[in-house]
Amino acid sequence: MRVTRSVVAGVGAFLPERVVTNAELARRLDTSDEWIRERTGIRERHIVAEGECTSDLAIAASQAALKDAHLHAKDIDLIVLATATPDETFPATATTVQAKLGMRHGAAFDIQAVCSGFIYAVATADNFIKAGQAKHCLVIGAETFSRILDWKDRTTAVLFGDGAGAIVLSAHEGTGKSSDRGVLTTHIFSDGRYHDLLYVDGGPSKTKTTGHVRMEGKEVFRHAINNISDAIEKAIKTVDLSVEDVDWFVPHQANQRILDGTAKRVGISSSRVISTVAKHANTSAASVPLALAEAVNDGRIKRNNLVLLEAMGGGFTWGSALIRW
Ligand code: UT7
Numbered sequence: 001m002r003v004t005r006s007v008v009a010g011v012g013a014f015l016p017e018r019v020v021t022n023a024e025l026a027r028r029l030d031t032s033d034e035w036i037r038e039r040t041g042i043r044e045r046h047i048v049a050e051g052e053c054t055s056d057l058a059i060a061a062s063q064a065a066l067k068d069a070h071l072h073a074k075d076i077d078l079i080v081l082a083t084a085t086p087d088e089t090f091p092a093t094a095t096t097v098q099a100k101l102g103m104r105h106g107a108a109f110d111i112q113a114v115c116s117g118f119i120y121a122v123a124t125a126d127n128f129i130k131a132g133q134a135k136h137c138l139v140i141g142a143e144t145f146s147r148i149l150d151w152k153d154r155t156t157a158v159l160f161g162d163g164a165g166a167i168v169l170s171a172h173e174g175t176g177k178s179s180d181r182g183v184l185t186t187h188i189f190s191d192g193r194y195h196d197l198l199y200v201d202g203g204p205s206k207t208k209t210t211g212h213v214r215m216e217g218k219e220v221f222r223h224a225i226n227n228i229s230d231a232i233e234k235a236i237k238t239v240d241l242s243v244e245d246v247d248w249f250v251p252h253q254a255n256q257r258i259l260d261g262t263a264k265r266v267g268i269s270s271s272r273v274i275s276t277v278a279k280h281a282n283t284s285a286a287s288v289p290l291a292l293a294e295a296v297n298d299g300r301i302k303r304n305n306l307v308l309l310e311a312m313g314g315g316f317t318w319g320s321a322l323i324r325w
Helices: 022-028 033-040 054-069 093-101 114-130 192-197 217-238 256-266 284-297
Strands: 003-014 018-021 044-047 078-082 107-111 136-144 162-174 182-190 198-200 213-215 248-251 306-313 317-324
Touching: 003 054, 003 114, 003 182, 003 284, 018 022, 022 033, 033 256, 044 162, 054 093, 054 136, 054 162, 054 284, 078 093, 078 114, 093 107, 093 136, 107 114, 114 136, 114 162, 114 182, 114 284, 114 306, 114 317, 136 284, 162 182, 162 284, 182 217, 192 198, 192 217, 217 256, 217 306, 217 317, 248 256, 248 284, 284 306
Parallel strands: 078 107, 078 136, 248 306
Antiparallel strands: 003 162, 018 044, 136 162, 182 317, 198 213, 306 317
């Protein structure tokens, strides 16, 4: 059976220049390097400069992904940008990226699924490609979470960082088998009853402000491993493969303890887990593509490898994607 597959043609990433260590945060907040490392695995994070926007990070990551794919903006017919920290309430940050990349056709829109945004964006772009409505999609996760943190709240301020990652998905013909290259399956979920456990206490309609991140960390942690493991098991079952077939597990980088717990629960050895949480902290929708870019660029993820992505975030939202590289 001939099918259309969304094959990863290129990957790119961008991090703001400024690195903020745990020690620097401990000088401003009642926290310590030891607490942050032990509870989360985070050592440092990148933070944007004054005036540096989500679109700036997204454009730099996109340019790197286009270069890697040997494509130009004129080849792209769809931009899907996952972010919870857009430049402005509207228009979509994706349209700013479109303009600055010099793309004068097609469509660009944002997706809001917080930390799961990149998985949602991959699922969306994959469906446009499979439906025959796009040939080359730029799929971006970009965030400036530092702008919505309450820097006086030690329970959230130490956890997040800024950054962007992007992939190009291109339409290729496949056989419909799990040996095909490309996105093999995606699963996305949400359950709005959990709003109060992770949200931002502001917004244009409710408060006319931007607001700050509020999180019941322990409760989110409790749900994370269950939800993520379920999404992973569904992905593997759908394509009739087993967890042993997964070459690389690229999880959302929220907390090393969640990465370890999930890998253990689903039976993936730690040597196959890509972890960037120590250097990037939680960059929300950017975390998975940033980790992907690192593992591709350092040669760990290779052509034909089976790569498992997952994420979980505010909403709650969560999901998984299985991609043969
Ligand atoms: O990406 C979206 C999804 N988000 C997540 O997946 C985050 C999930 N949650 C977590 O990663 C963890 O729950 C946290 C890292 C947020 C917290 O770790 P925890 O082991 O659940 O700690 P806790 O919230 O139970 O706090 C333990 C103690 C508390 O003090 P008491 O009540 O035991 O005296 C906190 O007040 O640690 C205290 N604490 C801190 N101490 C030093 C909380 N934040 C800090 C801090 N520095 N930054």
